[in-house]
Amino acid sequence: VLTSRMTEAHKCELLGGAFAMIVQLSLALVCVLTLVIKRQSEYPQRDWLVWFLDATKQGVGSSFGHFSNIYLSVVIAQSLPTADECQWYCTTYVLDATVGTACNLILLSLFSMAVRRFPYCGEGMIPGDYGDPPQLTLYLPQLAVWLMIVVIGKVLLLLSLSQVIVPLDALLATVFKPIRKYPELELVLVMILIPSVLNALQFWLTDSFLKRSASNDKMED
Numbered sequence: 001v002l003t004s005r006m007t008e009a010h011k012c013e014l015l016g017g018a019f020a021m022i023v024q025l026s027l028a029l030v031c032v033l034t035l036v037i038k039r040q041s042e043y044p045q046r047d048w049l050v051w052f053l054d055a056t057k058q059g060v061g062s063s064f065g066h067f068s069n070i071y072l073s074v075v076i077a078q079s080l081p082t083a084d085e086c087q088w089y090c091t092t093y094v095l096d097a098t099v100g101t102a103c104n105l106i107l108l109s110l111f112s113m114a115v116r117r118f119p120y121c122g123e124g125m126i127p128g129d130y131g132d133p134p135q136l137t138l139y140l141p142q143l144a145v146w147l148m149i150v151v152i153g154k155v156l157l158l159l160s161l162s163q164v165i166v167p168l169d170a171l172l173a174t175v176f177k178p179i180r181k182y183p184e185l186e187l188v189l190v191m192i193l194i195p196s197v198l199n200a201l202q203f204w205l206t207d208s209f210l211k212r213s214a215s216n217d218k219m220e221d
């Protein structure tokens with residue numbers, strides 16, 4: 001759980017603290033409200049328990065990605081003399097919510113296609129289908145598959161990022177230069193505004209793939 005401060009060298013660093021906890025809880029609330037609004041707007045609506053299972057799958061995967069981004073930001077900032085932890089946190093967040101999400105959804109779609117092609121091998125692995133009534137024995141394997149997809153997506157993203165760290169750091173220094181003298185503004189952008197918007201979009205889109213859909217139902221026909 002991290003927040004940020006400005007060092008004597010005018011670099012924004014990620015720290016722990018009460019404010020950081022409030023920020024993280026606020027981001028989590030944005031995600032939950034996004035999924036609640038999505039459920040209320042869909043027809044037919046999912047049962048609340050099914051919705052909860054869908055949401056927790058995404059929540060667990062998102063938590064892994066979130067703390068991976070924090071760790072990566074700190075490691076990069078410590079390895080490069082000009083790197084700024086907050087700038088890299090923002091960058092990894094943006095990349096994870098865009099490129100990372102696209103990669104995850106492609107992998108999930110490929111997995112769903114494999115289940116459709118070999119239904120007997122993938123029995124009980126239809127995304128969002130937990131039985132009636134919902135069963136943990138169907139939910140947990142789906143959670144494990146989603147976590148594996150998130151890990152694979154994260155590794156692919158990090159491998160790509162490792163090839164452009166130095167030039168990207170120089171680009172970030174230029175982009176963030178106008179607000180380097182305003183740490184409060186940088187904090188709001190990096191820790192609150194950008195993550196909130198991206199979280200809402202990411203969770204809405206990903207939920208459409210993780211929940212049971214009409215195309216999923218055709219797998220059983």
